[in-house]
Amino acid sequence: MVMKTTRKQNYPAWYQDVVSEADMAENSVSPGCMVIKAWGYGIWERVQHILDEQIKETGHENYYFPMFIPLSFFQKEADHVEGFAKEMAVVTHSRLINEDGKLKPSSPLDEPLIVRPTSETIIADSFAKWVKSYRDLPILLNQWANVVRWEMRPRLFLRTREFLWQEGHTVHSNSLEAEEETKRMLEVYKNVSENALAMPVLQGRKPEHEKFPGAIDTYCIEAMMQDGKALQAGTSHFLGQNFAKSADIKFVNTNNELEYAYTTSWGVSTRLIGGVIMSHADDNGMIVPPHIAPYQIIFIPLIKKADDREKIMEYIAKLQNELKGKTAFGEKIRVKVDGRDKPSVDKVWEWIRKGAPMVCEIGARDVDSDGLMVKERIFFGMPEGKKLMKCNEFTAQISERLEFLQKEMFEKAKKRLENNIRTDITTPEQFAAYFANSNEWIEDDKKGKVAFVRGKWCGNPETEEILKSMKITIRCLPFDQSGTAGKCLLTGKDATIDAIYARSY
């Protein structure tokens, strides 16, 4: 009844199994793209809802910009086009004609259009039109959209040719305010990642060679997956005046002088769902944090005799009604009664694999004793994972309990992260020896597997090649720099910068 593959046996195969057994998404006939199914999309809707609220609370408004960007727009920012040119979907025709029974593209466009890989260039064009004076600034906007990057090795949620995301774009009258904005939104991402997704992250700056194409600085949040690899979970870019110069975003400042504006951009995507899976799922399938679970509680009637059906269903309806006024995480509790005509044992397993936080079974005896059997997903298989409770006890505790389960998930992931950042590696030899081993599943709370190394980096351009050859990346230069002197883990040269090294998704 558990996954075909365990994490220990084959972590990548296990990941695919979880996605498929939880019925979250599947590969599409459309090459490299995915179909996001109800349970996966439901999680995304919750993430959207929570993040959208915080984006609005920080003063941003939602807009929508065209997904087609004229090719010439990419001519304007050299670094930007270089970063994306290899993975662009290009629209060249506007109709199909039928020639000898075969459909063919027809009516070529005067200028090809690019399906947005990201929208800096087209939004900068609007900014240039909208911004005249310092009085028009800042402009703080966001859009929820689909984007396309022509990935050659697609993987559900982690890397698909089309994916869903939000991209924030802002313009400011000065550099300081733009940098503050960049960091403010990174903080929002950390908050959503840790509080909603129960996924602890490290915050830092990307090294030069990992920056967003066209950015002055890229900040990021990085999470540790259960195999010790890093997942970039969100990025926030300080673009300086780069896009302002290429798109001509100028304003009259308070000294009545014409000046280029400062812009930022920041985004998170459906990739986060991949992160949630690899942070929390186990060998029995998915585990969804209660805060973002489409349903937090599943009621499954156990009907052994047809005669019992009515009284069990009435009892569940009563229970459901008592939960109506209840909230958790500041929102109404989400409950589903699974009344499908299917063996209840199959239904229970289905919800275990989907990772619903609580599955409650209710049979005739429970009705008579005013009780219910509560199974909590994160404790599945453990003695405390199954509890016979009285209804009033269940409903009285439910809000706290869901919040407790969420906290447990976060604490567990946090312990894993904290226990698996090596800080005792100080020479290139030790470093190479450590990463000579492959990544494996980190058993709960155990140390020692290959994961993150925190150590020195000299910042020399040659380190980029060394990293490439080792298939290691610098995830970030963490915000909490120690400032101490030491030796670069790649070159052995003098170095003061602290870096987080890891393999990554």
Add this chain to the structure above:
Amino acid sequence: MVMKTTRKQNYPAWYQDVVSEADMAENSVSPGCMVIKAWGYGIWERVQHILDEQIKETGHENYYFPMFIPLSFFQKEADHVEGFAKEMAVVTHSRLINEDGKLKPSSPLDEPLIVRPTSETIIADSFAKWVKSYRDLPILLNQWANVVRWEMRPRLFLRTREFLWQEGHTVHSNSLEAEEETKRMLEVYKNVSENALAMPVLQGRKPEHEKFPGAIDTYCIEAMMQDGKALQAGTSHFLGQNFAKSADIKFVNTNNELEYAYTTSWGVSTRLIGGVIMSHADDNGMIVPPHIAPYQIIFIPLIKKADDREKIMEYIAKLQNELKGKTAFGEKIRVKVDGRDKPSVDKVWEWIRKGAPMVCEIGARDVDSDGLMVKERIFFGMPEGKKLMKCNEFTAQISERLEFLQKEMFEKAKKRLENNIRTDITTPEQFAAYFANSNEWIEDDKKGKVAFVRGKWCGNPETEEILKSMKITIRCLPFDQSGTAGKCLLTGKDATIDAIYARSY
């Protein structure tokens, strides 16, 4: 301060003015596409929220399917491809290369991809995979997405190359259930249109030549704009077994026989916002129904002396706080304090043009007298449009008042619709004479302008040509058929079918 153009002077120009003066959207550099700005997108978010809730309440779940559809999929359903082939964006390459400093498409795809004009074909492919037995049915799903139809005469919200919509897709084991689904969703559309958008609609079936390409039957809701033209506001299609046959969606029925399934699809788009504008806006700009207004109440501080600022802002904060617990239409009331550093008279006009339901001005004297000046947008310019109220009176009435304003808007639009359906035209001569006149703005509650005609239609194929030559369309064959006999308004032949004739958007 009013629009550059009135409805009477030039209705199409007035429409563009409203969209631009209300800052709802603008034309993009991306040809034929629009940028939806905060106020326009905020309205769409409200519509999405309300409709999404009803889509879920009727048992549907949200999914997401790829926007790229392999060209060969369109080969499968002949009518379908014929309907869309002339307006398709075709992706043919997957990268750009730099040749002599110029970017050019490179890496041609093996099979071109179509940017979805609608998703029947690709979703049918998934259905074929998912459906095995009658036990798997029905599948009821929906997606919120962008779609592309290569319009040659784009118009903001009404007709843009890319637009936003929802498309529902369902599969059923029998024809009856699929037809019921089709009509159920049409009813949901009517409900949202009338209750949320305050836009009354007629419901009916499309004549054969106006059906969705590939459908057995298309049902629609049709609204009357202020110039008497019709706007198709939503459609729901009974697809029979057409797509099931072309995509091979088969299931084992209760008799253990293999059978083709029955599918439906239904959608509404950002076009609805065009409908809201042309239903409600006036010569002073936009008027947004309170139910879908991003903000329902705008507070504008009138600060004449700098010393007064603090006490006025505090007073507004107190008022805002008192509104926090209030609801209208079952949701929290949405309030904005416009504290921008700008002359207050400009701010008031801005919100009038944007059509915020209530604009409240508060100066030092109001603070002293515990009052505020309330301006209701729908009564703007009339004596009752401006009221000095006490704060407690204002907050006590606010929920009811917002719902009253919504009702007033609906009643007004409903009267216009009912008063402007001619039923006394019975011969082709009268019909031709009536439509020989152009459409003009229907002054409030006045009859007599060119709008809708309800009359007989013989249903002969030749009528399609007559309609084309007159630039008239049959909007629908309304559900409430009289069943009486008469003469066709196009051919003079015997006819029993009632049809709604009109010019349309």
